[in-house]
Amino acid sequence: MTQRVLSDRPLANPGKLFIGGRWIPARDGRTEPDVSPIDGQEIVPVAQASAADADAAVTAARTAYEEGPWSRLSAQERALRLNRVGELIERDLEEIALLETVDMGKPFAFSSTVDAPMAAQLMHYYAGAVTRVDGSSRAPAGGQLAYTLREPLGVVCAITPFNFPLLLSMTKIAPALAAGNTVVHKPSPATPLTALKIAELFQEAEIPDGVLNVITGPGVELGETLTDHPGIDKIAFTGSTAVGQSIIRKSAGTLKKVTMELGGKSANIVFADADLDAAEELAFFGIYYNKGEICTAGSRLLLQRPIHDELVERLVRRAAALRPGDPRDPGTLFGPLAHQGQFDKVSSYIEVGEKEGAVLRAGGAGWTPEGASSRGLYFLPTVFTGVDNSMRIAQEEIFGPVLSIIPFDTEEDAVRIANDSAYGLAAGVHTKDLRRAHRVASQIKAGTVWVNCYNQYDPSVPYGGYKASGYGRECGPESLESYTQTKSVWIGMD
Known part of the structure; x- marks a missing residue:
């Protein structure tokens, strides 16, 4: 390297x-x-x-x-x-x-x-x-x-x-x-x-x-x-x-x-008609970009039931295969958390999620890359399934690489769950139905809504929050x- x-x-x-x-x-x-x-x-x-x-x-x-x-x-x-x-x-x-x-x-x-x-x-x-x-x-x-x-x-x-x-x-x-x-x-x-x-x-x-x-x-x-x-x-x-x-x-x-x-606790919504390959990529990027240390992280992934199981398996496999590495290496895409206090905070939420009944499917622990110092603050990409939106891991900002996956049935369910949060910084919507995209974007209480994309920024485009964001x-x-x-x-x- x-x-x-x-x-x-x-x-x-x-x-x-x-x-x-x-x-x-x-x-x-x-x-x-x-x-x-x-x-x-x-x-x-x-x-x-x-x-x-x-x-x-x-x-x-x-x-x-x-x-x-x-x-x-x-x-x-x-x-x-x-x-x-x-x-x-x-x-x-x-x-x-x-x-x-x-x-x-x-x-x-x-x-x-x-x-x-x-x-x-x-x-x-x-x-x-x-x-x-x-x-x-x-x-x-x-x-x-x-x-x-x-x-x-x-x-x-x-x-x-x-x-x-x-x-x-x-x-x-x-x-x-x-x-x-x-x-x-x-x-x-x-x-x-x-x-x-x-x-x-x-x-x-x-x-x-x-x-x-x-x-x-x-x-x-x-x-x-x-x-x-x-x-x-x-x-x-x-x-x-x-x-x-x-x-x-x-x-x-x-x-x-x-x-x-x-802060934020952004809902990233994938409907059954979405391009699953693109949705997988964007969901993965939405939570693990910058090690999850980003206010707009798509930390609540809402999956419509017909595609829930398939996308869960894809994301679990992908998270389990991703290993943190030295961020100075140009090939590394996932580095250490920023400081010890943040590492400890993220670690504490793993126990919280399991106690609440969520299922830990990937990650959930620190990691030492081969040849790296044990003092490095590397944390594995983490996936929880079986998450209810009332759980702390779905309501509180963890600010780390921890994904909570929540199933939903209808468009109305998705909007309700997305808005059931103290925060309102950002959200994502993935669908091939243009009318649905506009409809859902207009109903979500967040300062930014990305449709079939995620974590896009430009100096000319404003961003900021609703509610506690x-x-x-x-x-x-x-x-x-x-x-x-x-x-x-x-x-x-x-």
């Missing part, structure tokens, strides 16, 4: 924070090792910011917004600079992808073809989109003149999770900066490295000091400090529903704008709208 090797110095400024355009240590000098899930080895030391460091980052962002040139640049001027960042990502694409792989366990086959390229695409997309954001003139009664302006919000705090560290950072940073805001970014403490690399590229692109600030360290302490901070105007968060609810409550005191991309949208012009506010100007004509 060919493994791509990360350099001995993957970051130019290890153990430091990026605040006000400078790389500085945490005020108390604390660092913690960033550990790879591949083998449990330290990659680099990472600075552990304190509340004082967070305050310094907010102050730098506020100063850059109020006094610096960024918010006063024309949209075209900001676009030129953001396009430069996109070009630098493209230049360093393989290095960035490998950093993501070693830090998070994402197979290089995906980080190099999906995550890193789309990060660049997001910068280019919003560089173009912001030039089309403008106000409009109105003709109110009374003969006066009125017009609207779209203005930035101010300082945006981006709080991002461990599962798509690069992409879910850029879905926030790109539109926020394009709109003229400044940003304080707090990446997940489990996977901070690509956030720091992107900061290096912003510095190389000569983005003005303080426009982007990156602080790493303990999630709860920094999150609470930033949520409470009066110098922040908006929080853009991706993560668990419980943490999102806490941020919403705490942010109310300062009336921050918030957008929330939260949050509110607001990322990607598309809809996201850009959430980083601006509208001002009305009246001109007396008398």
Whole structure:
């Protein structure tokens, strides 16, 4: 097997924070090792910011917004600079992808073809989109003149999770900066490295000091400090529903704008008339892509009874044959889980499922690939059958490679089961009947419905949740709208 090797110095400024355009240590000098899930080895030391460091980052962002040139640049001027960042990502694409792989366990086959390229695409997309954001003139009664302006919000705090560290950072940073805001970014403490690399590229692109600030360290302490901070105007968060609810409550005191991309328990529905070969492929991809560590994972597979048994056997055989491997190998499609806490959580749900009466048909345990370190966080692709939608494994977000298969009889049954969830992030529908596809898609309470496909994304297409999956949208012009506010100007004509 060919493994791509990360350099001995993957970051130019290890153990430091990026605040006000400078790389500085945490005020108390604390660092913690960033550990790879591949083998449990330290990659680099990472600075552990304190509340004082967070305050310094907010102050730098506020100063850059109020006094610096960024918010006063024309949209075209900001676009030129953001396009430069996109070009630098493209230049360093393989290095960035490998950093993501070693830090998070994402197979290089995906980080190099999906995550890193789309990060660049997001910068280019919003560089173009912001030039089309403008106000409009109105003709109110009374003969006066009125017009609207779209203005930035101010300082945006981006709080991002461990599962798509690069992409879910850029879905926030790109539109926020394009709109003229400044940003304080707090990446997940489990996977901070690509956030720091992107900061290096912003510095190389000569983005003005303080426009982007990156602080790493303990999630709860920094999150609470930033949520409470009066110098922040908006929080853009991706993560668990419980943490999102806490941020919403705490942010109310300062009336921050918030957008929330939260958890999911997506129903992937296969009707008896579907192309079974395609449905098998998409169901497998829907749950095991990114090791199941994706909010939109098709973790509830709803199979119509006439094709239930056949598709179950296909998926069980396929899951049993798939073995995790070193994600640096370009041929690996299934790597380790991102961190120890997630490995333990996924493991705990195996016992939960069996106690509830579900049948474990494949996986359900850790795995050590041949020649790999026993400290690697590899977990076998898992399949449960005999699942009732009321079970915890069908209702709670496991966020790992655990598939719960649920039978159904009619179209009405499928819609009812799909909607019987606190979540509403995404869903899949597989059928050859176009009328059924539209009918079911319109009835499912989810922010995204894929028909005869799954886990498709593009910078121009918005995604986000219904119900406990949050509110607001990322990607598309809809996201850009959430980083601006509208001002009305009246001109007396008398």
